[in-house]
Every structure is written in C-alpha cells, then in structure tokens.
Amino acid sequence: MATNIITREGHEALRSELDHLWRVYRPEITQKVTWAASLGDRSENADYQYNKKLLREIDRRIRYLRKRLEDVKIVDYAPEQEGRVFFGAWVEIENDEGELKKFRIVGYDEIYGRNDYISIDSPMARALLKKQEGDEFVVQTPGGDALWYVTRIFYPGPVDA
Template identity: 70%
Template sequence: MKTNLITREGLDKLNKELNYLWREYRPEITQKVTWAASLGDRSENADYKENKRLLRQIDSRVRFLRKRIEAVKVIEYSPQQDGKVFFGAWVEIENDDGETKRFKIVGPDEIYGRNDYVSIDAPMARALLKKEVDDEAVVKTPTGDQTWYVNNISYQNPKVDNG
C-alpha cells in the first residue's frame, strides 16, 4: 500500500506532467490519429494503430494522475522537525564500513528517475524516522539487519548553494 504523502515539489511535478499530457501531448497525438485515419484502410495502417495505442496510454496516465493528485496530501516543512528525521528530510547516513549515503525521504510518487530519493514506505526511511544526528538505525533487509548512523539531517538540499 502506497503512502499518500508528497512534497510540494513532488505535487508540482505531477501537475506539470498532467498539464503537459493533457494540453500538449494528447492534442498532438489526436491530430496524428485524425491524419492517419484520413488515409483510409485502418486495418493495415501502422501510424493509426500506433497513435491510437499512444492515446490509450496517455488517457490511462491522465486518469491515474488526476486520481493520484486528489488523493495525495502535501507535507510542508515545519521548524519543529529540525534535528530529527521526518518526511522531506535530506539525510546523510554512514555504516561501520565507512560507506555513506545521502538522500531525501519523499512520497512513493517522487522516487522515479532519482537515485537520491527514498520512498517513505521503504525500510530504510521507516528505520530512520524520528532519529537524530548520531542515532543508530537498524534497517531490516532481505540479507539481514544493517546498522546505519545518522550523520546529518537537513530540510534544505545541502548541495544547493543559497548564497
């Protein structure tokens, strides 16, 4: 079961995708379908078949996005979160081997195409919730428990220079 939490940035991205699909991509493909249909015999018309397939995919994604956007709850940053790991936090962790990882804890809709985002539903995120710097988090994995230590917690992306 997916958590219905999302960051403001994540919601903006879903809305942007929906607008693009509905206002730009779908009309473009609809035009191609109309053009291909005007050529006559549709049974052997690859353009027609391919663009009809694309239209079905677009419509399916649009329906999904509309339902998802209604279902999600935006979690805004709150100063009370400072010093602890909560939704929306950038976390840096380290294990006993000195291996470090840095990622942001986000909603399940936001992780695609990002290797520095971890879903709030993931065992790693669950193990880190409410932890503070220097706390130990035990993450249950298929290969056994892994211990990680919290090095840093931030609610702004530390890689972005705000100066």
C-alpha cells in the same frame, strides 16, 4: 497502497506533468491519430495503431494523475522537525564499511526517475524516522540486518511562490 502524502515540490511536478499531457502531448498525438486514420485501412496502418496505443496510455496516465492529485495530502516542512528525520528530510548515512548514502524521504509518487529519493514507505525510511544526527539504526534487508549511522539531516529551503 502507498502513503498518501507528498511534498509541495512533488505535488507541483505531478500537476505540471498532468498539464503537459493534457494541453500539449495529448493534442499532438490526437492530431497524429487523425492524420493516420485519414490514410485509409487502419488494420494495417502502423502509425495509426502505434499512436492510438500511445493515446490510450496518455489517457490512462491522465486519469491516474487526476485521481492521485485529489487523494494526496501536501506535507510542508515545519520548524519542529529540525534536527530529526521526518518526511521531506534529506539524510546522509554511513555504515561501518564507510559506504555513504544521501537521499530525500518523499512520497511514493516522487521517487520515479530519481536515484536520490526514497519512499516514506520503504524499510530504510521507516527505520530512519525520528532519528537524530549521530544515531545508529538497523534496517532489515533480504541479506540480513544492516547497521547505519545518521551523519547529517537537513531540509530544503522554502520554495519561492
């Protein structure tokens, strides 16, 4: 299983998703299921079947989020991290061909829908941990070892509470 750590922003995003599913989306779909069921024969009622399936998917996601929010540990930035790559860092890297990449190292639950986030459990993130600007590192890929250089490390500013 993935590492059970998450950034504060990621935790808030999961909590917000859970709240939206439970308070807004689920009641909306439940109302549609009730309406479709009132039309009669459920076996040939596409609205009923589709929305019932959607309701099961919503309930599955709600169960997952509730369990996950109990299990994860929020990791906040600490000043001691400055100048080195740790969890929550934004990192810019470059290879010998001049290819540039910029991403943030975050928890497993935060990477979906984001092209600029990578999981702390990924080979790239593991290879980067504790590196400083100017350091070189090797990442093992299916195509062989890849050499990269750390060009910049920074941490997001404090989130307004």
